[in-house]
Amino acid sequence: MxxxxxxxxxxxxxxxxxxxxxxxxxxxxxxxxxxxxxxxxxxxxxxxxxxxxxxxxxxxxxxxxxxxxxxxxxxxxxxxxxxxxxxxxxxxxxxxxxxxxxxxxxxxxxxxxxxxxxxxxxxxxMLVDLRDRLAAGGRLPDLPAMWQVDAEVRSAHAAAFSGDFVVAHRDGPSFEVVLVDVSGKGQAAGVRALQLQGALGGLLGALPFERFLPAANRYLLSQGWDEGFATAAHLTIDLTTGAFRVAIAGHPPPAVLHAGSGRIEVLDPPGGIALGVVDDMSPGVVGGVLLPGDAVVLYTDGLVEAPGRDVDQGIDRLLGVVETVVAARPGSAHEVLAGVRAAEDDDRAVVVVRRR
Structure with a gap:
């Protein structure tokens, strides 16, 4: 990890x-x-x-x-x-x-x-301490030997602060990880990300899966920020059975690599508007089972969006990298991000969860 x-x-x-x-x-x-x-x-x-x-x-x-x-x-x-x-x-x-x-x-x-x-x-x-706290809040818990998780977060233009962040929690056989992309970039987005990360870190594990993103939405609306929206992908996995669910709130669709067939499935459930936009928000939810060798990849739009390029093209390019890096070997989030070669004018983040 x-x-x-x-x-x-x-x-x-x-x-x-x-x-x-x-x-x-x-x-x-x-x-x-x-x-x-x-x-x-x-x-x-x-x-x-x-x-x-x-x-x-x-x-x-x-x-x-x-x-x-x-x-x-x-x-x-x-x-x-x-x-x-x-x-x-x-x-x-x-x-x-x-x-x-x-x-x-x-x-x-x-x-x-x-x-x-x-x-x-x-x-x-104080800003240095805020940056360090943002890094500390993104630490991933240790998983059993048959599971692997890692994350890579890079800010726009290598700034100290990023609007993308990760929050994770493990309680026995249950593992949850949330990847969030706060609107904006750089220091302004990073400060908002720190505040939101602290709130989500307290909610994660304290609320049932179905209530987590709606609660995050209510919190974000209560802040009254000028740029007050964020996208999120919330993944929960039963580490015993491999059963998983993903809830999406305006976030790019996660990808699942099926090791047995070599197929990559894009998880794009209907609905799921971004956090902080409307009061009554219901995330899009999809689930499945991870078998040995399978992997789930979460990412932010900084990896797939670029001026003059369609988002679907960016997702296809990312899937090609996942197939090359993750399917061929236990590829890390760092290798996925490096393989995509996304522009550095936006924050970028990748989370890879694999069942060995």
Whole structure:
């Protein structure tokens, strides 16, 4: 059993910066302003040794460790120093333009962070913790030796957050896994995905199969999000008999590989509107039995949708990859995703459950 999540740089850098920002903001702000003054003096003293663009480093540090008020103070200092250097004729027009643009970018960054309620490096650290929680919530439980499950989730453009996520639960011989695709992509979708993942993680295993997606729909409607819909595929398997059921809510149809015949069956039950669209939502449900060697593949639309290509063509291409990768050998979700070679402008996720 394996699982992978969207990649991102480790959080130690953010934690170091957060440690610097824990102290009194006036002390940190004054220190950075003094550093800017000292560096500007060095530029004035030896412009051939010190480039004025080095003030960008001071702005960069300030952008991550200072809160809004002291960030404005630092930017104002840098602007005044730039004017002073320009009057002294030790900087050229290109350097002035770069510093002015950098100040504008830092102010824009600070305004957006203030709007979101994120305060300095601790706010960035909070986003790192949110990303880590999203990864932890997608862990898959261990299954008996005769079963295998793994998942692969990749975010659009390798961002740290993904709108696709997995929730799984095992209670004795009963195993459930849910693959969800939240509307949107990137950080905005990732934050909504984290909130929804926490709610679905609490519901999964606590509600009967028939009530799970309707309950998820009610929760999503209660949030009142601007982009308030999501698609989902809910799979439950009896690990003793291999009997399974899949409930679909606006999600791409799962595929079942029948090892005995080599046939791939597309599970596309009627009905099943997306979550968060209408109050009275009933998922489409279909079932069957997994025999030894059979596998179920769940996936999100990022694998089969592309500009200029019909969705059915994308599904046919995916099925060809499943036949090659999963039927020929115990192919992993990673191999399926790699074989499809989907564009990276959308979140993508695959779950493969196999009975050995």
């Amino acid at each position: 394996t699982t992978s999540r969207p990649g991102a740089p480790t959080g130690w850098v953010w934690r170091v910066l957060a440690g610097w920002a824990v102290g009194p903001q006036p002390l940190v702000g004054i220190a950075l302003c003094l550093l800017a003054v000292v560096y500007a003096g060095a530029v004035h003293w030896r412009p051939e040794w010190f480039a004025a663009s080095g003030l960008l480093l001071v702005l960069l540090v300030g952008a991550f460790v200072l809160r809004w008020r002291w960030l404005l103070v630092l930017v104002s200092f840098v602007v005044l120093l730039t004017v002073g250097l320009a009057v002294a004729a030790v900087v050229n027009a290109g350097e002035i333009a770069v510093l002015v643009l950098a100040c504008g970018a830092v102010v824009t960054f600070g305004v957006e962070r203030e709007r979101l309620g994120l305060q300095g490096a601790p706010g960035a650290l």
